[in-house]
Amino acid sequence: MTNDSTRKVTMTRESEGVYVATNAAGDSLTFGQGEGMLSPVELMLAAIAGCSSIDLDAMTSRRVQPDRFNVTASADKATHDGGAILENIVVEWDLLFPEGADGDKARARVGAALKSSREKTCTVSRTVEAGVPVEFREV
Structure with a gap:
């Protein structure tokens, strides 16, 4: 098996149950628990x-x-x-x-x-x- 490259996402907490995932390019996605979120x-x-x-x-x-x-x-x-x-x-x-x-x-x-x-x-x-x-x- 070969390792082509590492993938990485960082996640920060916005509030209780609400998080933002951000990739190396700076693109982000808000998710979590609650209405309107995946x-x-x-x-x-x-x-x-x-x-x-x-x-x-x-x-x-x-x-x-x-x-x-x-x-x-x-x-x-x-x-x-x-x-x-x-x-x-x-x-x-x-x-x-x-x-x-x-x-x-x-x-x-x-x-x-x-x-x-x-x-x-x-x-x-x-x-x-x-x-x-x-x-x-x-x-």
Whole structure:
């Protein structure tokens, strides 16, 4: 296994239950618990769906732009050994490409794009499936 580069996000607390994650480029996202915010679990589902969607979009939109590109990620929250975990993670794509030769070419790429994403290029879902350990450190 090779390490191509390190990814890093820093997080700051804005108020109780409200946090801001910032990447190295300075882009940020507010999340947390409460009305109008995505929870950390929802962000993880969005990351899984988003990672593969970027792969799929790149492989199909070079042929034609989709008329519809909607993705739903869902999971069941369960308790294992006294701790919370997600099970049955499912990502579903609702895609519509225009009629015609370019739309046919895009539709024909969907299966291969999703397979490539799952097996090679989607770091997020591959990491979840691999069960990579997470280390917590107090600094």
